[in-house]
Structure formats: structure tokens, C-alpha cells
Amino acid sequence: MNLVFLGPPGAGKGTQAAVVSQALRIPHISTGDMFRKAMREGTPTGLKARAFIEQGKLVPDSVTIEMVRERLSEDDCKNGYLLDGFPRNLLQAEALAEFSQLDAAVNIAVADEKLIARLSGRRFCPKCSGTFHITKLADEKICPNCGAELVQRADDNPATIANRLSVYHAETSPLTAFYAQKGLLKEVDGDLPMEVVTAEIGKALAVEL
Ligand code: AMP
Numbered sequence: 434m435n436l437v438f439l440g441p442p443g444a445g446k447g448t449q450a451a452v453v454s455q456a457l458r459i460p461h462i463s464t465g466d467m468f469r470k471a472m473r474e475g476t477p478t479g480l481k482a483r484a485f486i487e488q489g490k491l492v493p494d495s496v497t498i499e500m501v502r503e504r505l506s507e508d509d510c511k512n513g514y515l516l517d518g519f520p521r522n523l524l525q526a527e528a529l530a531e532f533s534q535l536d537a538a539v540n541i542a543v544a545d546e547k548l549i550a551r552l553s554g555r556r557f558c559p560k561c562s563g564t565f566h567i568t569k570l571a572d573e574k575i576c577p578n579c580g581a582e583l584v585q586r587a588d589d590n591p592a593t594i595a596n597r598l599s600v601y602h603a604e605t606s607p608l609t610a611f612y613a614q615k616g617l618l619k620e621v622d623g624d625l626p627m628e629v630v631t632a633e634i635g636k637a638l639a640v641e642l
Pocket residue numbers: 442464465466468485486487489490491492493497517518519520521525588597
């Protein structure tokens with residue numbers, strides 16, 4: 434199954450994508466994770482992406498589209514994939530349609546007021562890529578999955594969060610209409626408890642999760 438997860442930053446795309454990709458045995462491809470890894474390793478892509486990410490802007494399409502095109506050509510994507518954080522604008526969606534055929538685009542919707550609280554309390558594990566909210570952690574500094582030290586993403590600060598939300602509304606939210614027109618859109622309420630959102634995604638895709 435070739436899937437795209439849409440939704441604003443903080444909607445729970447990454448968390449849900451991890452569960453769904455494991456259940457369906459397809460790779461979870463997060464462009465945000467790919468960029469953060471590239472930045473940590475100091476690769477040419479990481480160097481190009483850093484300034485944009487730190488300001489909450491989109492990394493240029495030429496860089497992003499090429500990175501995804503290469504990733505989807507790898508062997509593990511032959512039986513499907515789950516894209517999380519791509520496409521983020523119409524140009525990326527049109528490029529994706531040229532090199533791959535989607536089965537569904539799942540939109541996880543959450544209101545802005547909720548997103549700000551979610552993003553500012555979010556912690557990230559650089560080792561296993563897990564994402565957690567401080568209200569759910571026994572120890573704010575330790576990853577409950579792998580024991581590594583948790584960090585706050587540099588772009589989860591109030592100024593950058595505001596930019597990311599406005600970029601989302603201006604550039605990414607029109608993608609729901611794009612995919613609705615193609616008959617691929619599945620809408621899910623992301624404001625429900627995590628397990629309920631997973632169950633809703635399962636129903637929308639008609640798969641066992
Ligand atoms: P995310 O982890 O999905 O919230 O992404 C973090 C940041 O990476 C975004 O704010 C963008 O700066 C950059 N990024 C991730 N995916 C894309 C994309 N598809 N197009 C452009 N920039 C992206």
C-alpha cells in the first residue's frame with residue numbers, strides 16, 4: 434500500500450505512521466527525520482536544509498523531491514511505503530504523482546490551539562526517532578523506548594512553531610482538496626486519544642491495525 438499522511442505539525446502523523454507502518458510492514462519515510470539525520474551527519478542535503486528548518490520554512494522543493502524520489506526507488510519500498518511530511522505543497526504532490534501511484538492520503542486534523550500545546554511539550558529521541566509529550570513521560574529526559582537522552586527539537590520553539598503553522602495553512606492544507614478530487618482522501622479526527630486515532634485510520638484504510 435502506498436500511503437501519504439497529511440496534517441499540521443503536531444497532529445500525531447509521526448506517532449501514527451510508526452504504528453501503521455509496522456502493522457502493514459511498509460517503511461515509514463519521514464522527510465523531517467531524513468533532514469534531521471542529514472543535518473546531524475553534515476551531508477550536503479543537511480547543510481542545504483538547516484537554515485530553512487531552523488526558521489520553520491520549507492526546504493526547497495528541488496532538494497526535497499530528489500531526496501524522496503531516491504528513497505522511494507529503494508528495494509524496501511517495492512511493496513509499499515508510508516510518507517510522513519511529504520508532500521507539503523502542490524508542486525511536491527504533482528511531482529510524487531509522476532513517479533509513484535498512491536492508494537490513499539490520510540489527513541489527521543487537529544485545531545491550531547491544540548497543536549501549540551502539543552508541539553511546545555514535545556520531546557524527541559535522536560536514537561529511535563520516538564516522539565513523546567512531557568505530560569506522558571515518567572522522566573522528561575529519558576526515552577521510554579530505548580533509554581537514550583531525549584531532546585527538544587530546535588524547531589519546537591514558539592517563534593518557529595508559529596511559522597510552521599502558517600506555512601502549513603498556506604501551502605500544505607490545500608493538499609486535502611487535491612487528494613479529495615482524486616478520490617484518495619481519508620479524513621481522521623486527530624484530536625481523539627492515540628489508540629482511537631489508530632483505529633479510525635484502520636477503518637478508513639480497511640486494514641487490520
Ligand atoms: P517535520 O519533522 O515533518 O515537522 O519537518 C521538520 C522540518 O523539515 C519542516 O518544518 C521543514 O523545514 C522540513 N521539511 C520536512 N518535510 C518537508 C517537505 N516535504 N518539504 C519541505 N520541507 C520539509
